[in-house]
Amino acid sequence: MESDLAKTYRQESYWLDSIPESLEPLPGLDGDIRCDVVIVGAGFGGLWTAYHLKRAVPDVDIVMLEAETAGYGASGRNGGALGGIYDGFEQWVADPATRDAAVAVKKDMIQTVYRIGEICEAEGIDCHYAREGNYMVATTKKEEAVVQGMVKGFGALGFGPPDYELLDAKETARHVAIDGVRSCVYSPHFAAIHPARLARGLAQAVRRKGVRLFERTKVRATAPGSVTTDGGSVRAQTVVLAAEAYIQSIRGFKRLLAPIHGQMVATAPLGNELFEKTGITPPSRPYFSVLSPLPLYGQPTADGRIVLGAGDAYYFGSRLKKGAEFKSQFVHGRLLDSFPKLGDVPITHRWGGAMGFSRHRAPTVFLNAQKTLAWIGGFSGSGLAPSFLMGATLADLIADRKSERTSYPWVRDGFPRHWEPEPLRWIGVTAVSRWKHLQDYFNR
Numbered sequence: 001m002e003s004d005l006a007k008t009y010r011q012e013s014y015w016l017d018s019i020p021e022s023l024e025p026l027p028g029l030d031g032d033i034r035c036d037v038v039i040v041g042a043g044f045g046g047l048w049t050a051y052h053l054k055r056a057v058p059d060v061d062i063v064m065l066e067a068e069t070a071g072y073g074a075s076g077r078n079g080g081a082l083g084g085i086y087d088g089f090e091q092w093v094a095d096p097a098t099r100d101a102a103v104a105v106k107k108d109m110i111q112t113v114y115r116i117g118e119i120c121e122a123e124g125i126d127c128h129y130a131r132e133g134n135y136m137v138a139t140t141k142k143e144e145a146v147v148q149g150m151v152k153g154f155g156a157l158g159f160g161p162p163d164y165e166l167l168d169a170k171e172t173a174r175h176v177a178i179d180g181v182r183s184c185v186y187s188p189h190f191a192a193i194h195p196a197r198l199a200r201g202l203a204q205a206v207r208r209k210g211v212r213l214f215e216r217t218k219v220r221a222t223a224p225g226s227v228t229t230d231g232g233s234v235r236a237q238t239v240v241l242a243a244e245a246y247i248q249s250i251r252g253f254k255r256l257l258a259p260i261h262g263q264m265v266a267t268a269p270l271g272n273e274l275f276e277k278t279g280i281t282p283p284s285r286p287y288f289s290v291l292s293p294l295p296l297y298g299q300p301t302a303d304g305r306i307v308l309g310a311g312d313a314y315y316f317g318s319r320l321k322k323g324a325e326f327k328s329q330f331v332h333g334r335l336l337d338s339f340p341k342l343g344d345v346p347i348t349h350r351w352g353g354a355m356g357f358s359r360h361r362a363p364t365v366f367l368n369a370q371k372t373l374a375w376i377g378g379f380s381g382s383g384l385a386p387s388f389l390m391g392a393t394l395a396d397l398i399a400d401r402k403s404e405r406t407s408y409p410w411v412r413d414g415f416p417r418h419w420e421p422e423p424l425r426w427i428g429v430t431a432v433s434r435w436k437h438l439q440d441y442f443n444r
């Protein structure tokens with residue numbers, strides 16, 4: 001029997017709800033301890049950092065502190081699109097000083113999709129990894145021009161077919177029949193995964209390697225070389241902050257990231273007859289997205305549902321909403337637009353989660369010169385592959401290993417600029433969001 005607390009974790013997302021094992025949290029920190037590296041947050045950023053660091057330096061003593069339970073944050077709520085993409089790419093490509101590095105990161109990111117599959121295999125993590133690529137669908141003339149431009153742009157950077165190729169409406173509909181499809185960009189470097197299974201499996205993998213994970217342990221304050229929680233403190237050579245959108249709960253980091261919420265829905269299992277109406281043929285599990293001012297992304301799950309996500313809500317004062325607070329009506333509406341033949345298929349789960357957006361719109365790895373304080377985050381809506389590669393980068397930096405990754409543009413020598421205080425932050429972020437919603441409305 002699970003406690004009421006474990007049951008509330010299940011309400012945070014369909015993914016957490018469908019974890020077969022118990023979600024009972026591990027014991028929290030009780031007393032003052034020491035270690036080499038303390039990592040705050042057991043989502044993908046913290047877990048991959050721990051994983052890579054343990055591989056590089058097996059006897060390093062790592063402690064992880066998690067406010068709730070592993071995978072509680074965005075890592076257990078997202079769309080499960082593991083793709084060779086990252087935020088910051090367009091910005092870095094546009095700058096001649098970072099263009100080559102942007103391309104190198106992109107190549108590495110594509111390989112990451114495959115490496116994660118191999119690691120899951122090696123570690124026995126059953127995260128329903130299905131690498132069948134992503135179909136990014138255009139449904140309007142404008143979007144069609146965008147997908148054409150994308151294929152051309154990627155081609156000019158050395159990512160021509162088969163990395164990115166243009167498919168016509170007929171070919172696209174053979175894999176996923178989004179209503180009104182005109183064409184799509186197909187990339188094979190995408191896997192659909194069950195993200196909470198990956199996060200929970202990774203937590204078990206790092207614990208097997210000797211990492212001490214304390215759950216229900218919220219860090220209140222940090223200083224170089226130490227963190228304080230209600231249950232005790234941890235002194236360490238290096239403190240790694242990996243709390244993403246929730247980092248605002250730690251003193252001094254209220255405005256480092258803006259938490260932008262995405263909303264999600266999961267349908268009831270469709271059955272073969274209904275699936276036929278989506279153009280998807282189980283057990284095939286292609287990832288798909290619909291290109292629009294507010295992009296839609298989704299996957300057929302291993303248990304025969306459609307999980308779909310979209311949206312970009314910001315709440316005044318960077319307020320974080322719980323998963324179950326979301327009605328996800330916007331996404332439900334988009335599901336009906338995209339697959340009208342599904343009719344009133346029951347929606348069994350509606351939830352939301354917060355992505356961490358940095359002011360400079362790119363992810364960051366930072367380790368101070370004394371190696372006493374590090375930060376990994378700012379993934380925005382693309383964190384699955386980047387957290388792996390950035391975790392490896394941070395592990396290299398902590399272990400003093402020079403690699404190609406340690407010269408990537410996401411390595412910075414300080415925290416990036418913080419967001420503006422309220423109400424300016426709300427006005428700025430909300431204006432962009434409203435503009436996108438308006439464009440989205442007139443787009444359809």
Ligand SMILES: Cc1cc2nc3c(=O)[nH]c(=O)nc-3n(C[C@H](O)[C@H](O)[C@H](O)COP(=O)(O)OP(=O)(O)OC[C@H]3O[C@@H](n4cnc5c(N)ncnc54)[C@H](O)[C@@H]3O)c2cc1C
Binds near residue numbers: 040047220244352377
């Ligand atoms: C709705 C949604 C859809 C998304 N879809 C995709 C997608 O399809 N593909 C993709 O690549 N990316 C996607 N993302 C982004 C991706 O999920 C994130 O970038 C990634 O999971 C971030 O991992 P993280 O470890 O940095 O943060 P989180 O997973 O948020 O982990 C942070 C952890 O820190 C803990 N914590 C917070 N404060 C404290 C504290 N004070 N003390 C101790 N612990 C603390 C939290 O409880 C949490 O477990 C999506 C995100 C959302 C919200």
